[in-house]
Amino acid sequence: MSKKLHELEGRIGYRFTDRQLLTQAMTHSSYANEHRLNKLECNERLEFLGDSILGFVTADYLYRRFPDKLEGELTRIRAELVCENNLAAIARELKLGQAILLGHGEAQNGGCDRSSILCDVMESVIAAAYLDGGFEAAKGIIDRLILPKLAEAEKLRDFKTELQELVQQKKN
Secondary structure, eight states: OOHHHHHHHHHHTOOOSSHHHHHHHTBOHHHHHHTTOOGGGSSHHHHHHHHHHHHHHHHHHHHHHOTTSOHHHHHHHHHHHHSHHHHHHHHHHTTGGGTOBOOHHHHHTTGGGOHHHHHHHHHHHHHHHHHHHOHHHHHHHHHHHTGGGHHHHHHOOOHHHHHHHHHHHHOO
């Protein structure tokens, strides 16, 4: 395993037993295509799984943390926590971009700092931890790295939703 991936394990707080899963999580489709790898060796499938795990863990946490909040407010907070910008910011804090395997063109065009790619890699790492260490391993990463951003997400106000709620209360 490369030094970069070993250091990354330290930053995310999880050591992989099957280190190939972490390598796959960090492999962008452009790299897989350029190196003639099997399409299944890039992180796209892991991204799919990680997105669902992240959504579930976040929804469960918010449901238990805020027993008096309505569904709309819980949905808004969850959306802020798991949005591309938030996940990309966390990926930047973890320096995931330094460890992503990108094709030459994608690397030349700044792919290692592109929010969409960083978000996808963050979700892929969550899925890789899930496959390697089970639900608690993935949940641990989410608990340590994503849920602490809750205070920031709660502060963000959705003025359109607030206006709609006010109009619905007043009815006329």
